[in-house]
Structures are given as structure tokens and as C-alpha cells.
Amino acid sequence: MVTSAFSYHAPTSVAEAASLLAEHGDDAKLLAGGHSLIPLMKLRLAEPGVLIDLGKIEGLSYIREADGGGLAIGAMTTYAELQASELVRSGAPMLADAAGQVADAQVRNMGTIGGSLAHADPAGDLPAVAIALNAELITSSTGDHRTISADDFFVDLLTTALEPNEILNEIRIPALAANSGSAYAKFGNKASHYAIVGVAAVVTLDGEGNCSGASIGVTGAGAKAVRASDAEAALVGSSLDDATIIAAAGSAGNGIEFNDDVHASAEYRAHLTGVYAGRAIRAAIANAG
Ligand SMILES: Cc1cc2nc3c(=O)[nH]c(=O)nc-3n(C[C@H](O)[C@H](O)[C@H](O)COP(=O)(O)OP(=O)(O)OC[C@H]3O[C@@H](n4cnc5c(N)ncnc54)[C@H](O)[C@@H]3O)c2cc1C
Incomplete structure (x- = not known):
């Protein structure tokens, strides 16, 4: 249960992480909460040569009202933060509730909304919630941004519309219609x-x-x-x-x-x-x- 060898990078900005991804290509993996990736690495089902830890990037973990209504949620926001947030509980209560149904407190304290959606586990909770809430996913790569609807994001088993050089930055949840x-x-x-x-x-x-x-x-x-x-x-x-x-x-x-x-x-x-x-x-x- 020991991972294969890898080099570890801890960029401090999304731009730096994107350029590391561009430099290392398929050999690199982003690390968020680690609760899907690290078990896969220990089983050697994933053997990235380069690990790019998003945990040192300031400004990827937040929950705020989006311009024009709804919520903007940073990709590194944890399940526990979603569950506890008054903004989420009032603006997208199903998301707070579903986050509270994920695993146990240890996983909820580490696992992130971005990691959950990017991993696209067929048994993950948040992908269904993102679809039902008509979420939009904002990505970054070197010098570029994309907005992908949740409907288009999940492509197949453990496969999303993310390009190998893209980072999921933000999840936008439109305001629910009245009633x-x-x-x-x-x-x-x-x-x-x-x-x-x-x-x-x-x-x-x-x-x-x-x-x-x-x-x-x-x-x-x-x-x-x-x-x-x-x-x-x-x-x-x-x-x-x-x-x-x-x-x-x-x-x-x-x-x-x-x-x-x-x-x-x-x-x-x-x-x-x-x-x-x-x-x-x-x-x-x-x-x-
Ligand atoms: C014991 C246990 C029980 C669990 N039970 C549940 C459950 O009940 N329900 C559930 O939904 N999940 C469950 N999980 C999975 C858990 O929710 C994971 O935390 C989640 O799937 C991945 O999030 P993470 O932040 O840990 O991502 P990581 O494991 O760090 O990354 C997962 C994948 O996403 C990629 N990635 C991460 N962040 C980004 C980003 N911002 N942009 C692009 N790519 C990114 C990584 O490169 C990696 O390929 C469980 C896990 C464990 C260990």
C-alpha cells in the first residue's frame, strides 16, 4: 500500500498550478482533499509522476453570493464547509444536505466539491446535485477560462469534460426560482x-x-x-x-x-x-x- 515515486509541487496561485500542469501533461495529477486520489495511488491504480497540491493556493476556498444572484463556490471548499454555510443552507439547501450525507466527518473535513466533481465517481453524491441545481463549472488553464454546464461535465465513468491542462476553479449555482x-x-x-x-x-x-x-x-x-x-x-x-x-x-x-x-x-x-x-x-x- 505504498505509492510509486512522485515529485511534489505546492503552487501558490492557479496560474502557477496551470503552468505546472501544462509542463508535465499526462504525468501530473492535481491533489485536492486527497480522499479519492491518495487511495488510488496507494493501490497503484493511479501512478502520477508529479503531484500538484492545490492546498497552498489562497482564494480557491470560498462561498459567496455570485454577481447577478446565486452562489459562487471555490473548488477547494470542503463538504464540511458546504454543510455549515448559512449561504448554502439558504441558497442551495440540497447541496448542504447532500454534503452532510457524504461519508463521515473525516472525509467531509478533507474532501472538496471540486475534487468530487472532477473525480466523477459514479457513486459520488455531488454530481447528481450539481446537475439538478443546473450548476456551471468554471475552469482555468494557462491563459484561458471555460464555463461548462454540469450536464456536459460528466462524460463517462471517472471521466469529465476537463482537459488534462484544466483546473476546476469555481462552481456557480444559479438562484432557485421562487416557490x-x-x-x-x-x-x-x-x-x-x-x-x-x-x-x-x-x-x-x-x-x-x-x-x-x-x-x-x-x-x-x-x-x-x-x-x-x-x-x-x-x-x-x-x-x-x-x-x-x-x-x-x-x-x-x-x-x-x-x-x-x-x-x-x-x-x-x-x-x-x-x-x-x-x-x-x-x-x-x-x-x-
Ligand atoms: C472512506 C471514504 C468514504 C467516502 N464516501 C463518500 C460518499 O459517501 N459520497 C461521496 O460522494 N464521496 C465519498 N468519498 C469520496 C470523497 O468524497 C472524495 O473526497 C471526493 O471524491 C474527492 O474529493 P477530494 O477533494 O478528496 O479530491 P482528490 O482525491 O484530491 O482528487 C480527486 C480527483 O480529482 C482531481 N481534482 C481534484 N481537484 C481538482 C480541481 N480543482 N480541478 C481539476 N481536477 C481536480 C484530482 O486530480 C483527482 O484526479 C469517500 C471517500 C472515502 C475515502
Whole structure:
């Protein structure tokens, strides 16, 4: 359980980190909280020759109101900080709640939102939340910036739209529309708490209590977190009666090729996706009040 040899760099600015990435290319890995990367290195499933620690860069860990509304969150913000933040609890309560459902206090004190999204673990909690909240991810490389929607960010198993020379800097969460409620519901692994299936839902009500908007992300079920578009379409325009919610939840797994592993069969994951979609949708409606 010893890593292979690597050289360690601790840049003090994003620009310096970006130029180190550009210099070392595929041989380099960024280090954030280390709670996914270091275990992989110890198992020698990742053997970077160069480790670029983002921990010494000031100004990558913050939570603030974004210009024009919503939240701007620095990539090195930890789960514990998200969970405790009054800004997050009021502006994106589902994010604070989901961060509190990650692993245990040790992991939450070290693991970061940027590391979670960039790692794109199929059982990670925050990717589904980022999709449901319509997050935008801001990246930096030498002399360049990009904005990537959460929908486009998760490409495949442990694979994102990040280029090898890009750093994820900031996560922007748009303000929720008026009369919106959100909720994250997961069936977690009893030991690690990773999502066997997790569903994040945002539901918006109009003046009559009908559904005017829905945004739903699913994690754990397949190779990557995805948007449950059929479930959203089933809800929008409805009166959110029981039959509609059951039908919408039942369609949340449409298009997913379900994982089948020691934790759960594909059939069981398909079942859990419907059950947890129903729970998340009902809780989001209740939270919309
Ligand atoms: C025991 C245990 C239980 C866990 N349980 C859960 C759970 O219940 N739910 C859950 O969601 N997760 C869980 N995790 C994973 C945990 O959330 C990790 O912290 C997270 O997946 C990675 O975040 P990190 O900051 O530790 O990133 P690191 O491990 O440092 O990095 C992960 C990857 O992302 C890249 N990276 C990191 N930051 C950036 C950036 N800013 N820009 C570009 N690339 C970047 C790194 O190069 C690396 O490839 C668990 C982990 C452990 C050890």
C-alpha cells in the first residue's frame, strides 16, 4: 500500500498550478482533499509522476453570493464547509444536505466539491446535485477560462469534460426560482456511504400549486451521473397528483445502463432509482411549501 515515486509541487496561485500542469501533461495529477486520489495511488491504480497540491493556493476556498444572484463556490471548499454555510443552507439547501450525507466527518473535513466533481465517481453524491441545481463549472488553464454546464461535465465513468491542462476553479449555482423546493435522497452503502443510488430533485410550483419546473439528477445508478429528463417532463405542467409522481419516478431510470456489482444488481439499482426518485420528488414538493 505504498505509492510509486512522485515529485511534489505546492503552487501558490492557479496560474502557477496551470503552468505546472501544462509542463508535465499526462504525468501530473492535481491533489485536492486527497480522499479519492491518495487511495488510488496507494493501490497503484493511479501512478502520477508529479503531484500538484492545490492546498497552498489562497482564494480557491470560498462561498459567496455570485454577481447577478446565486452562489459562487471555490473548488477547494470542503463538504464540511458546504454543510455549515448559512449561504448554502439558504441558497442551495440540497447541496448542504447532500454534503452532510457524504461519508463521515473525516472525509467531509478533507474532501472538496471540486475534487468530487472532477473525480466523477459514479457513486459520488455531488454530481447528481450539481446537475439538478443546473450548476456551471468554471475552469482555468494557462491563459484561458471555460464555463461548462454540469450536464456536459460528466462524460463517462471517472471521466469529465476537463482537459488534462484544466483546473476546476469555481462552481456557480444559479438562484432557485421562487416557490422551488429541493431534496437529495440516497440509498447509501452502509460502510462508505457512497451512493448505491442517489437522486437530487428540484421542483418549482406556480401560483396554483402546479409544477412549473423540475430538475432531477441521478447518481450511483450507472457509469456517470445523469439528468432524468423523462421524469422532469412527466412532472412539468402537472398538478403533482400521486399518479403523476409515481409515473415520473418510474421513468427516472430511463436511458440508464445500470451498474451491476457486489453492492447491488442492475435490477435492484433500477428498482432503487424509482423508489429514491419518488422520495426526492415528494420531499422537494414539501420543501417548496
Ligand atoms: C472512506 C471514504 C468514504 C467516502 N464516501 C463518500 C460518499 O459517501 N459520497 C461521496 O460522494 N464521496 C465519498 N468519498 C469520496 C470523497 O468524497 C472524495 O473526497 C471526493 O471524491 C474527492 O474529493 P477530494 O477533494 O478528496 O479530491 P482528490 O482525491 O484530491 O482528487 C480527486 C480527483 O480529482 C482531481 N481534482 C481534484 N481537484 C481538482 C480541481 N480543482 N480541478 C481539476 N481536477 C481536480 C484530482 O486530480 C483527482 O484526479 C469517500 C471517500 C472515502 C475515502
